[in-house]
Amino acid sequence: MMKEIYLDNAATTKVDEKVAEVMEKYQTEEYGNASSTHLKGEAARRAIEESREIVAKSIGAKYKEIIFTGSGTEANNTAVKGLFFEMKDKGKNHIITTKIEHDCILNACKWIESQGAEITYLDVDAYGFVNPKDIEVAITDKTFLVSVIHGNNEIGTIQDLEKIGKICREKGVLFHTDACQSFTKVAINVKKQFIDLMTLNAHKIHGPKGVGALYIREGISITPLLHGGGHEFGLRSSTENVAGIAGFAKAIKIASPREVKVMYKLRDYFIKELLKIPKVNLNGADGKNRLCNNINVCFNNIEAESVGSFLNVEGIFTSVGSACSSHNLEPSHVLLALGKTPLEANSSVRISISKYTTKEEIDYALEKIKKAVERLRKISPLA
Amino acid sequence: MKTNTLYSKKLMKRFTNPKFVKRLKKPDAVGEVGNMKCGDIMHLEIKVKNHEISDIGFQTFGCGAAIATSDVVCELAKGRTLAKAKKISKNDIVKKLGGMPPIKIHCSILGIQALKKAIKNYEENQKGGKSK
Numbered sequence: 001m002m003k004e005i006y007l008d009n010a011a012t013t014k015v016d017e018k019v020a021e022v023m024e025k026y027q028t029e030e031y032g033n034a035s036s037t038h039l040k041g042e043a044a045r046r047a048i049e050e051s052r053e054i055v056a057k058s059i060g061a062k063y064k065e066i067i068f069t070g071s072g073t074e075a076n077n078t079a080v081k082g083l084f085f086e087m088k089d090k091g092k093n094h095i096i097t098t099k100i101e102h103d104c105i106l107n108a109c110k111w112i113e114s115q116g117a118e119i120t121y122l123d124v125d126a127y128g129f130v131n132p133k134d135i136e137v138a139i140t141d142k143t144f145l146v147s148v149i150h151g152n153n154e155i156g157t158i159q160d161l162e163k164i165g166k167i168c169r170e171k172g173v174l175f176h177t178d179a180c181q182s183f184t185k186v187a188i189n190v191k192k193q194f195i196d197l198m199t200l201n202a203h204k205i206h207g208p209k210g211v212g213a214l215y216i217r218e219g220i221s222i223t224p225l226l227h228g229g230g231h232e233f234g235l236r237s238s239t240e241n242v243a244g245i246a247g248f249a250k251a252i253k254i255a256s257p258r259e260v261k262v263m264y265k266l267r268d269y270f271i272k273e274l275l276k277i278p279k280v281n282l283n284g285a286d287g288k289n290r291l292c293n294n295i296n297v298c299f300n301n302i303e304a305e306s307v308g309s310f311l312n313v314e315g316i317f318t319s320v321g322s323a324c325s326s327h328n329l330e331p332s333h334v335l336l337a338l339g340k341t342p343l344e345a346n347s348s349v350r351i352s353i354s355k356y357t358t359k360e361e362i363d364y365a366l367e368k369i370k371k372a373v374e375r376l377r378k379i380s381p382l383a
Numbered sequence: 384m385k386t387n388t389l390y391s392k393k394l395m396k397r398f399t400n401p402k403f404v405k406r407l408k409k410p411d412a413v414g415e416v417g418n419m420k421c422g423d424i425m426h427l428e429i430k431v432k433n434h435e436i437s438d439i440g441f442q443t444f445g446c447g448a449a450i451a452t453s454d455v456v457c458e459l460a461k462g463r464t465l466a467k468a469k470k471i472s473k474n475d476i477v478k479k480l481g482g483m484p485p486i487k488i489h490c491s492i493l494g495i496q497a498l499k500k501a502i503k504n505y506e507e508n509q510k511g512g513k514s515k
Contacts, residue, residue, distance in 0.1 A: 301444065303423070306398070309447035313395055343444075379404045379450055381415075381426035381442035 002315045005361045009204075009293055010153055010181060010352035011319055015247070016206040022250040023208060026243035034240045035229065044242045051249035058252050059198065060189040061215050067232040068213050068245050072180040072201035073104040074225075075214035076147075078236070079176045079197045080108040082222030083145050084117055092144035096120045098130050099337040100157075101149050102178055106333075109147075118142065124337050127285040128157030136167045145174045151182030154334040154350055155284030156294025158186055165194025174220065180204055180212075184255035185263075185292050196220060202244065206355070207251030211244035259355040263292040266353055266362060271295055273366050277373055283335060283348055295351040298340070299373055301382035304349045310372035316365050319350040343382075390447055393481040398447040403457035405440035412508060414501030417493055423449050427457075427497035431505055436460050436468055441497065448487040449494070455479050456494035465502050471495060 006014070015023075026047060032040030034048050048068070056066045069075045080095065087093065097109055099121050109119045120138045124130050135146055146168050151158045161177055168175035176197035179188060184205045190198060197220070201212040216222060216235070228237025267290075274280055274297050283296040299307060304320040311318055331345035340348070353362075377383035390398065410428035417423040423445040430438040439457045443449050455476045460468040476491050477483050483491065 303445050303449075305446040306450060309390065309395075309398065313399060375399075379401065379442055380444045381424060382444050 005316045005365055007351045008317045008319045009354040012203045013206045013354050019247045019250045023243040023247040026246045047246045048240055051245045054249040055213050060191050065215055067235050072199050072212045075199040075212040076104045077108045078214055078225055084112045085223035087144040092142050094118045094142040095145045096138045097147045098122045100124050100334045126339055128155050132163040139171050143173050147176040150177045150179040151291040153181050155296045156291035157285045158289050161193040169194040185260055202248035205251045208244045208247045211248045260292050270362050293353045298344050298348040300347050302376040302380050306376050307349050307372050314368045391481040394451045397451035397454050401454040403440050403454050407440050412501045412505035414497040416496045423493055425493045425497040427501050429501045434464050448490040452476050452491035453494035456498055
């Protein structure tokens, strides 16, 4: 069988076997509906309660401040739209966000713009950092929310939540962060960092797809997107995805700081070796201000997708954010926000490792990457 | 972020081992098309003898499909008369590659466009005796 090296962990991760085991139990044994009053239902309900407790504890929140959702996208939509609907009649309609958010924040914001919201999309610097002062300046008496992604999904830049949170708290504006990529990789404490709402999800941390969570600080009201049987404290009706939720909690429980340390080391080794290839630059920040699993490099003058296709043939799976790989012909909005040219953006590849990535895999990938770059530069009229 | 689309085996072979990637010594005409925003730049050169394309080469900043299709365009064009080379179509190329993902079809047009432009430049040069 062909060797498979999975370097697209920012897209999604392999489900940990311990997680799969827990999920199996809630799929084939304790499969009850958590709303049922019999023993089967109670077992499911208990699993959800315990899971909620685990999620809450992992970010320094309270049990009732966590609702489970169907994805990170849903949690982000609930935060943005749910608050917008709540604030509309209170004379507040302004949100401040950044140009490097995930599509689900940007597109949710664009949609509520059509419903009367006003959105400020802040610039970032060349490494992807938003300046907290810019946030302070942008706040008006109409502002109800600041939403800034914690660890960026494309370039891995980690924002200083505490600084941003403090400004928001002082100005009386709510602060939401999308922490899907950073969760379990960077320490998060909602109290210390003055976070009012936070999006989490399971499948980026070796949990299942189809489960997310939204932290909503006690006392904040939002309008639910889904009305029904009143699940999740009335904020998200739907029969609970018990297996998914239990799997999510298990993934949090087994995530360890030791793995993060190893990933930092492997990431830095990988980056160091990549930068030895002529004319290769790193996109985004370095060191502790970058997610431990994220690498994004510009190979200059060769198209990222062709690099990806070359590696794909070798069983190495990476990601590109560019041009003709999709219906969307625009270069990555994140890379453009860093001030990269469309050419640079279209020459950039994201490589994201996980706790399963080994040095041997990295060395093998490096060898193939070097070969691909060499060949593609011969094909390129620009190189 | 979008992951790589899947290509046919034939296309992959073309892409990883293109036969016509080269710069000609003294090309009779050059065709360059594409733009950075769409993410593809195609550079194609021809040599012409007795109204026939005697040699052809290309370079591209583009995806795997762009590379593979340009290579096929070159193969089909070599040895053909200018009039016949002009008639090479998108379907000829897709057929030769054993199909293509639909969203990639637009990449296959670039090679044809570059060839047409090179031929046009050649014909204008012949008429006007100018370099472009």
